[in-house]
Structure formats: C-alpha cells, structure tokens
Amino acid sequence: MLQYIINGLQSGSWYSLLAVSIVIVMKASDVPNFAVANMGLVGAFLAYSFVSAHLPFGVAVVLGLLGAALFGVIIDRAVIQRLGDKGHFPLLLMTIGISLSLAAALELIWGTNSLSLNAPWSNKTVHLAGQIINWDGIVTIATGLVIAIAITWFFHTTAGVRMRAVAENRSAARLVGVRISRVSGLAWGIGTAVAALAMILQTESSVLSYTAGDALLVPAFVAATAAGFTSPVGAYVAGLVIGVLENLTGGYISTALQSVVALVVVVLILLLRPSGFTRTALARREV
Amino acid sequence: MPPHDLLPDGNRRGRRWAKLASLIVLITLLAVVPPAMNSYDQYLITLTLVYAITTLGLNVLIGWTGQLSLAHAGVFGLGAYLSTILIQHGWGFVPSLLVAGLGSAIVGGLVVFPALRFSGFTLAVASLAFASVIVQLFDNGGSVTGGGGGLAVPVFQFSGLSQTMSTYYVTLISTVLCFVVAHRMRHLRFGRVAFSIRDTEIAAVVSGIRVVRYKVFVFAFAAFLGAIGGALYAQLETFIFPVMFSTNTLVLMLVMLFLGGASSLYGPIFGAIFAVVMVELLQSFGSYQDLLYGLLLMLVIGVLPGGMASLPERLRTSHLLGRAVRGVASRFGRGRQDEATAASPVPPTATGSSLVDDPGDGVESGVA
C-alpha cells in the first residue's frame, strides 16, 4: 500500500509540475498550452546533451532549465504574442501546432532510440519502514513540493501580482502600467522551465525519448482543470491525487484501468464543480 | 464580399448555373473515372472523401459554431466500431451505417449537456477526455470490440465490383449527400444561428435564439458526420483497432480543417486533398513530413486564417489583382454591398474569434 502511494506521489509530481506550468502560462496568455510536455522535453534533451558532454549532472540540469526558459520566451515572442489580438482560439491551435512540430524536431535531432538521462541517484534505493524506496522517487516528490511552494510565493511578489492582474483583467492591468508583453514572456519562461523540470524528473526515472510527454498530457490537463486553470496549489494537489489514484487502481484493480482514472476525475469535476475545486476559480471566458 | 455580388443580375445567374454545371461534371467524373484507375489510386480518392466528410463534421462544430470540441477522433472511432460490430452481428450495411451515424449523434448530443455548462477551454479538455473514454471502451470491450488487438471489418461489396470500388461508390454517395445536407443547412436558419453563436453568443441569446437547442443539434450533427466518416474509414481500411482513433488522428483532422479553411463549406475538401496528396508526395521524407505538417499548421493559423479555401479571395484582394477588382467594385457594386451587409444577421467584424473567417459562401448575400 505504502509503496503504491509513494509511486503515485512520484508520478503525481510529474503531473503536478506540468499542471502548474499550464496554470502559469494560462495566467499570462490565457491559453491552455497543449505543447507543455514537448516544450518541457526540450529542456530534458538539452540536459541530456550537457551530461553527454561530461558536465556534472547538476550543471547540466541548470543549463537545461535555462535553455528551456529561453525557449519558452522565444516561443512567446515569436509566436504567441504575435497572435495576441486574434483571440484564444488560434492561440490554442497554435500550441497544438507547436507540439506537433516539436515532436518531429526532437525526433530528427535526438533520434528515435530511448536514451538514458542518469542522475547520481539513479537506480539507487533506500529501505524505509520495510519498503524499498527509489531515490529518484524521493527527489521527485521533494522537488515537486519545493516548486509548488516557490510558485505560490512567486505569485505574491511584485512580478507575480502583475501576472495575476493580467490574468484577471488584461486591459485594466495595461491601464495601471503593467507591460503585458514582459509579463507574458516571464510566464512562458518560468512555465517552460517548470515543465522542463517535470520532464527531466520523469525521463531520469524512466527513459528519454521524443514520445515521453504523450502519456503525461491528459493527467496534467485534468489536474489543471481541477484547479480551474487558476490555482498552482490546486493544480499541484490535483496532480498528486491523480497519480496516487492511478497507482492504487493499478495495484488493487487492474493496470489496464490506470489510464481511466484521470478520465473519471474529469467526469467528476464536470458533474460536481465545472469551475474546478479551487475557491479562487474564475469563471472561464468564452473562447 | 465575393465578386459575384458585384456583377449584373443576368451575369450572376449565369455564373450560378456555370457553377452547378461544373459541379455536375465533377461528380460525373468522380463516378466514371475511378474504375479505370489502379486500386491504389482508388484507395487514395476514397480516403480523401472519407477525410472530407469527417472534417466537415468538425467544421460544423468548430468552424461554424465555434465550439472547441476535441472529441471528434473518438466519435470517428465510434462510427467505425458501431458499424463494424453491427455488420458482424448480421445487420445489413446501409442500416449499420445509418444506425452508427444516428447512434453517435445521440451520444454526441447527450454529451453536450454537461458541456453546455461551460465553454472554451474546459470544453476542450472535457471533450478530449471524452474521446479518451471512447477509445478506452474499444480497448476494454472484450470480445465485442476485440480489445487492443482490433476487429476485422466485413466489407460491403456490390456484386461485380471490387471491394475497393464498392467502398469508393458508397463513400462517393455519402460525400455528396453529406455536403448537400450541409450546404442546405448552412443557408437555412441553422447556419445563420450557428455563426451567430460562434461570433456573439450573448447577442444570440438576447435575440431569443434557443442557443441550447441549437448547440445540441450542432453536436449531434457533427457527431453524425464524424461517425459516417468513421464507418466508411473502417470499410476502407478493413481492420480497425483503438490506436487508430487516438489524438494523432484528431491532430490530422485539425490540420485538414484549418489548412483547408475552417467555416468554409468546401474547406474540408481542400484540407483532405492536401493531407492525402502531401503524405504521398513527401512519403520518403519520413519525420520531416511531420515537421512540415506542424509548421504549416502554425503558419496557416498565423498568416492565413481562412485556410486554402480563402486563397482565391486573398489573391483577389491582394495588391495587383486586387486593385483592379476593387476598381470595378467601386464603380458598380458599392450600394449593393452595403445592402447585403446591413441585411446580414452576422456582424461583419466578428469579435474575438477572427481565426474563422467570415461565413463566406454567400451566406450574407443569400439572405438578402
């Protein structure tokens, strides 16, 4: 039981971090970023290349995250902001297009073989209360928690408050002197870095390939939906819940039903609280 | 405004009949030429028509009505599986096709009820999840659906015709019927309401349109078209399994829709032709093909919101050619054009969702 819960918290942390990234981007650009997992993979592949170039793992990860953040900013400047006046609908499709292009580009650059992104703690275990726990599980869960706290704190800093202001009322924010383009770039940078962290943690404990993000996308979006697309804390908790439920389902009912869990959660949200379970949830705007 | 509004009356009527005549010629050609082709080309033409029907369904939903539902690949699969299972249980082909379409329409219509409570992104996520539920059903359906291993499809065959040609003719009839129905609906009240829901839902509500009823109908009609497309796809591929109806298929549909031209009636046909021809031409380019697909989708969204269907119009309004046409327009058509705009229930400058272009295809002029 404990083992299933720990495994669940680990995979839940991947969902959580991606969901947090979705929420951050949503705040600034008001678009659900369907490219979140593949944009995160850019950071993971960069980290892999830095490790291959014999850089220490920690340095490689930091460089990978910075690269991902830069990539996020570039996408925002080059693509997202140019569409700013065309409404949400093209933005959403644009993220699908980005995701599609990225998957192909990653395949072309890094190939189709599964790669290993090894951390110093990879394949190391610790015995805790009679259970065998992987170090990568512990690191993943701890990192997820730290990031969730950090992002929550960030939204209370000046930059974060600006971002929230943009999320709640774009034109009013502009009137009081918030520079929307800067806020947007900041959100895409931070959001992509958080997504990259999720993908680094995920691929470090499994394998790195250009399809690694596919299986994470639906649970991550369900978690973000549960949080009404607004609350990072809500998204974080929802991600963990989905991860744990999936693993308990896999352990006690059937592994074939694992992927249904996220779908059941969505149905429940839709029936019970269409606006998400977070108190601060805003009514979503029309597309 | 399309230029035919700017032409004298007699000329307009002439153009109309010319168009009808060319349509008749086209359909006749489609009926007569393929038997002389090899089975590979027959397969490709059939695939194009199947894609066109399916994308038409998505167009009704997204392009016309602005409902960002992402369940279409699942509904496509529902049509494929329902029809195949019915045929396997001894049903005739035509009843199976219709029941698969109507059954999916009911499912599509029912699903809309929770979906009505929200719109936009929540609808996108919810419908994506709904599509996954459908695929999960295929996966876990035991011997009924064949599970992950898939189902062999009993193929309908006209006596004396090859399997491929039989599927082709069935698909051709279905395509013509689906587009005729869609064309009719587009020019009736339904189409106008759909566009007004898309562009200004609140205004539509205020003006007394029963938005809910229309939305249910739109979802059902889109699901019907998607399912018919799916049933024909199953006939064409002769073997179906769950992965065929995954998100990749949805992405392909979105690409076809937006490349072809969302909201234009014939956009899906251009999109389907493009998708099939491009895969054939770039077949040896492997992954570069996917990259090109993605980049093209991005480019179209950014630069050509009306898709390929809007290209002629674009060219006409572009520099050289456009100047000449506009010159003529200013001399003859000013008054008429204003009239048409005034009579249109659709505000010419749509708010927000300007990706999907003007209803086009004469909706505005048709109502006048």
Add this chain to the structure above:
Amino acid sequence: MMTFNGHRRRRAAAAVTALAVGSLLAACGSTTSNASGSGSGSSSSSSSVPGITSNTITIGATEPITGKAATAGQGLEAGIKIATQYINAHGGVNGKKINAIILDDGFIQSREIANIRQLVSQDHVYAIVDPAGSQGIAGTWDFMKQAGTPMWGPISPSDPKLPNVYLLVASRTAQQEVAIDYFAKQGLTRIAAIGEDDDLGLSLKDALAQQVPKHPGMKVVANETLPVSTSDVSAAVLAVKNANPQALIISTNNTSVGLILKEMGNLGLHIPAYADQGAANTGGVGAVGPAGSAANGFLGGLQVDLPTSNTQAVQTWRAQAQQYSGPQGLSAFSLQTYMQEMAFVEVLKRMGSDYSWSNFQKTANGLASNPITLGALPPIACGPLPDGHTCGNQSEIAKFDATTQTWSVIQGFTAPQS
C-alpha cells in the same frame, strides 16, 4: 462559392442530389463491363506476371523506417538492401536482377495499408517480401487475397491462412511458448506476464493459454496489462512482485521492456525475465540499454541466429553488412530480412522458368518435403493450407550480459512443445 436563393436553391440542391444518385446508378449499371478492367491485378496464371521482365524481378516492402519503431524498421530495410546487393552482384536470379522497392510507413497503420496497395497496384511488384508485421498489416489481408500477389515473410503477424501469404519464422506466440517450456524445464512454475494493451499483449495471452496447461503444476500468478505507450510501469511491476513469481514474460514495445527491467532492479525483483525478439531487440541494446545493469541476465527470443554468431551463413552476411552504409546494418533485424530474401530467391530458383504466381504457391507449398536450410534460420518448410503457411516455429533463447553488453545463445532453435 455557390450562391442560391429561395426556391431556386432548393431546386438546385434537389438537382445535385438527383444527379449524384443518378450518376451512381449509371456507374452501378456499368459495373459488369468494368469489372475485368478494375481487377487488372487479380488473377495470376496469365503469361505476363507483374514485376517480371527479361532482366529484372521487382519486389517490394513497407517498413517503419521513421517513427517509434525506426530502429527495427531501419534494420529490416538494411537486410533487404544488403541481400539485394549481394544477389545482384552474384548474377541475380537466373540472370534477372532484383529490384527492391522499400517504402516507409512511419509505423502508421494506414500508411502501411496504403503502401502495400501502392506496391501491388501501382508499382506492380512480383511479390511483397519481408514487410514489417505491425498491427496495420491485418488491414491488408482482404486486399492481398484479392490481388493474389505473394507475400513472403511478413515479420511476426499471426497467420491469416491465405493461399499467398507465407510466414517464415516463429511468431511472437510461438517464441513465448518456447520460453514457457524453457522455464518449465528450469523447474520454475509461478509465471508472471506483462503485456501491452494491443496485439502484443494478445499474443502473450494466447501463448499462456496454449502452453501453461501443458506443464503440470505451472500457473500464471500475475497477468498485467499496460496501456499502450505508457511511461509509468511501476504499478504493473509492483503487482508482479507482490504475486511472488519465479519468472516473468514481457510482451510490450522496446521502451516498456527497458522500463520494466529498470523497475525490477529498483524493487529488487531478481527473477528470470523473457521477451520475444521484437520486444527485447535481441542482439541489440535498444531495449535493454536504458535499464543499465538491471538488464543483466535478461532473456531474449530469437527468430534468427545472433548477428554475432560465427556460423558460415552469418559470417557471409556480416561481411556484406559491414559494407552497408545505412543504419542498423548489423542488427538481428537486418540478418533476418537478409536471410528471408535469400530464401525467397531460393524459391524462385526452384520454380524454373515458370514465374506464375500459381507456380510460386505450388513450389512454396512443396517446401515441407525439401526445406530451405540457410544456416541462420531454422529450416523453412512450408506446406499446404490450413497450417502449412506457418513455415517455421522454432526459436532460440539468448541471454544478455550487461557488463560486456553482449548476448549469447543459451538454447538453440527449439519448437514449442506440442
């Protein structure tokens, strides 16, 4: 675009409909006269056989050269190219050069179906040789049956029992059955299984249902199904561990095999684990590589000899493969399609001067009495339908050594216990 108004629109629409139905009926009426034309590729015994000219024989294949299964696809492609090059350099088949058309399907099922149609009806190949057997190939059976074109050695689908389709090597299920027999011989009776939720998992279920009852005392203690393309295998492995098995059989894609081995290592589950050639990528490190030291002792099935083997046949191939400039030339997949194409050429040689499809079938169906033995493949002994088109069911088992990163055969070609 069209503009109609008022009653005219209705009339026009009605006209279009009537016309469509009318033209369709016309087309139906003319079907009898067109039937012979449209079936140009169908029956076979006529004097001009597709794909054969005075100095060439054209064959075709579709392989996943890009996409998720690219490693396997590139290997399969390499083998065909190497064999073709070798055969042509040695005078071809009765003076005719082989011309091999290889199309890429990107591991997309509808592409695979379209490619087979293109090869048959547009490129007019004589035979489809060594196509990949991914799930889409089942969608070509109806078409292949009608076309009549021989299909020689599709990689690992289940036998459709068609007159013109020949499976040369042990199917996935047959390989897994050999593994079950192997475990029984080792005295391991508590068997666990992890299968993917598609045809891979189904083949394993068949093998378990078929073979486990043949061994008294053996039972399946865990039978887990993984969603397709999942990256989270921990719950499945944990469930297997909790069932306390003595051996594990895996039937998933390469990536999942690596993940499962890695997770087994993490959980300290040290039991023999087996996967068939496709899943284990036996002979290569595509699947086991990411698992690192956890892959030590892993068992992989082999439909064909190890590419590192030192038999005469493998050495001849290796000498050719080392000249090959493309990727995966030295993989087991390359050796497999190479050998299968050699076997195909052997059938052609035995046919004499009559290249008709009916003679091909007659010759192939008669192989049981005089099997083709090439060295690196078990004897190819096709017979008449219903069961004769599964021409071989023997497979080897190889063990992986993670420190040297090499495979070594621990059990030679063996058929499943009947």
